[in-house]
Structures are given as structure tokens and as C-alpha cells.
Amino acid sequence: MEDILETKPLREKIADRIRADIIKGVYKDGERLIEPKLAENLGISRTPVREALRQLENEGFIEIIPRKGAVVKRMTLDDVDNLYMIKANLEGLAARQAIKYISDNDIKEMERLNERFLLLAKRDEDVVEEYLKYNVDFHNVFIQLSKNDKLIEILEGLSKNFQRIKGMLISKSERALKAYNEHLEIIKAFQSRDPNKAEMKVRWHIENSWQYIKERMLSDGN
Missing domain, CATH: 1.20.120.530 (GntR ligand-binding domain-like)
Structure with a gap:
């Protein structure tokens, strides 16, 4: 199973991790997801984190607000x-x-x-x-x-x-x-x-x- 997961692009692995944390409530509705902090915590550069956040925006899990950045989208x-x-x-x-x-x-x-x-x-x-x-x-x-x-x-x-x-x-x-x-x-x-x-x-x-x-x-x- 691990070999299969390793074939995933880094962007998808990061998106999976953040998505799982949103589902589990680690990140709450309206909470900011700070790109540099996420990159530091994951020990990677900011580029794949930015790509992962865009993917999660397309899935409806977060929204990217001008001058504020990524926040967990509230489910109405x-x-x-x-x-x-x-x-x-x-x-x-x-x-x-x-x-x-x-x-x-x-x-x-x-x-x-x-x-x-x-x-x-x-x-x-x-x-x-x-x-x-x-x-x-x-x-x-x-x-x-x-x-x-x-x-x-x-x-x-x-x-x-x-x-x-x-x-x-x-x-x-x-x-x-x-x-x-x-x-x-x-x-x-x-x-x-x-x-x-x-x-x-x-x-x-x-x-x-x-x-x-x-x-x-x-x-x-x-």
C-alpha cells in the first residue's frame, strides 16, 4: 500500500493530509490555513502547499480570500x-x-x-x-x-x-x-x-x- 501511495504527487499527499484534518475537526470553520506555517510543519517548500490549497478550494473545503489567504469554508x-x-x-x-x-x-x-x-x-x-x-x-x-x-x-x-x-x-x-x-x-x-x-x-x-x-x-x- 505504501508503494502505491508513494506514486501520488506531493500536492495530492498534502491535500489528503489537510483534508483529513478538516474532516476530523483539527481545523475549524473559518480558521486560516497559513501557507508558510503549513510548509514549515510539513517540512516542505511553499509551492506544493499552495497547489494543495488550490485543489482543496476546487473541492469546496476551503476558500481563498484576497488579502486574507486560505480559510476553512463554512458548511451551511x-x-x-x-x-x-x-x-x-x-x-x-x-x-x-x-x-x-x-x-x-x-x-x-x-x-x-x-x-x-x-x-x-x-x-x-x-x-x-x-x-x-x-x-x-x-x-x-x-x-x-x-x-x-x-x-x-x-x-x-x-x-x-x-x-x-x-x-x-x-x-x-x-x-x-x-x-x-x-x-x-x-x-x-x-x-x-x-x-x-x-x-x-x-x-x-x-x-x-x-x-x-x-x-x-x-x-x-x-
């Missing part, structure tokens, strides 16, 4: 609404298309991945990193099975922003049990081999997550 309720609307529609489409290709072994893999959420639900501690990873793994089973390269590409791009949203607001195990139960409904829909049910259950699950995130943002004063 409108941003969340728009992203979840896109996600619900596109993942619903992916689920519908995956019905043509999904096998019993694929469904068993979804069941295996979903069991991880049940384990998370029993833990009284910060589970955000594991939650995010397991959630991506579960959804990727049917997204990849859509066999729609353009759809997969778009959803992969959106995934980074969703990790940030959930990373900000899901820190305890409370959502894990709900996700587990909702995933069971998705699995049943795929077992039925009914494209309408699969699409409906995936959209329902994402809309539930959407509502949960909105309630958390409103309660936190966002």
Missing part, C-alpha cells in the same frame, strides 16, 4: 441540503442499476459490512473515523455494481464532502444503530431484486441521514 445548511439532494438521487439511481448485476455474494458482503455498525452502536466513545470508513465501504458495494463509470466518478467526488459533514456532527454511536437498521432494509430490497424497492430504500436511508444532520446543525446553531 443550504450546502447540506443541496449535497444531500444530489446524493439521494444519484445513489438511488446507482441502486436501481446495481440490481442487474448484484449477486448473492455481494449481498453477503453488505451484510458483513453492516455488522460493523452494530458493534459501533455498542461503544460509548468517539466512533467517527470508523463510522465514516464503514459507511463508504457499505455504500460502495452497490455504487460500484451500477457499472456506470460517470455516476461512480461523481459520487466519489461527493464522498469527500459527505465525510466532512458527518465528521463534524457524528461523534458518538447514536447514529450507528439507526444506520444498521436502515442498511438492513436496503439489504432486503436488494434480496428482492426489485429495482424500485432498492432505489426507494437507498433514498429513504439518505433522507433519514439528511434529516439527522440538519437537526444537529440547527441544534448547534449553524
Whole structure:
């Protein structure tokens, strides 16, 4: 794995590092990312840091303000609404298309991945990193099975922003049990081999997550 990572351009490695820190809350909304300080901390020149910041600006994680520099972009309720609307529609489409290709072994893999959420639900501690990873793994089973390269590409791009949203607001195990139960409904829909049910259950699950995130943002004063 390390050899594969080493083939990444330095700009992407730096962007990955800063993005992960934003997702984990190391850098807060509105916080300045000072280019010379980042370069010094990473032990590199400022040029690849500047390139990484431009990449993160394009991804929507930061904004570069004249005479102020790079700051972590605030995620508004409108941003969340728009992203979840896109996600619900596109993942619903992916689920519908995956019905043509999904096998019993694929469904068993979804069941295996979903069991991880049940384990998370029993833990009284910060589970955000594991939650995010397991959630991506579960959804990727049917997204990849859509066999729609353009759809997969778009959803992969959106995934980074969703990790940030959930990373900000899901820190305890409370959502894990709900996700587990909702995933069971998705699995049943795929077992039925009914494209309408699969699409409906995936959209329902994402809309539930959407509502949960909105309630958390409103309660936190966002």
C-alpha cells in the first residue's frame, strides 16, 4: 500500500493530509490555513502547499480570500441540503442499476459490512473515523455494481464532502444503530431484486441521514 501511495504527487499527499484534518475537526470553520506555517510543519517548500490549497478550494473545503489567504469554508445548511439532494438521487439511481448485476455474494458482503455498525452502536466513545470508513465501504458495494463509470466518478467526488459533514456532527454511536437498521432494509430490497424497492430504500436511508444532520446543525446553531 505504501508503494502505491508513494506514486501520488506531493500536492495530492498534502491535500489528503489537510483534508483529513478538516474532516476530523483539527481545523475549524473559518480558521486560516497559513501557507508558510503549513510548509514549515510539513517540512516542505511553499509551492506544493499552495497547489494543495488550490485543489482543496476546487473541492469546496476551503476558500481563498484576497488579502486574507486560505480559510476553512463554512458548511451551511443550504450546502447540506443541496449535497444531500444530489446524493439521494444519484445513489438511488446507482441502486436501481446495481440490481442487474448484484449477486448473492455481494449481498453477503453488505451484510458483513453492516455488522460493523452494530458493534459501533455498542461503544460509548468517539466512533467517527470508523463510522465514516464503514459507511463508504457499505455504500460502495452497490455504487460500484451500477457499472456506470460517470455516476461512480461523481459520487466519489461527493464522498469527500459527505465525510466532512458527518465528521463534524457524528461523534458518538447514536447514529450507528439507526444506520444498521436502515442498511438492513436496503439489504432486503436488494434480496428482492426489485429495482424500485432498492432505489426507494437507498433514498429513504439518505433522507433519514439528511434529516439527522440538519437537526444537529440547527441544534448547534449553524
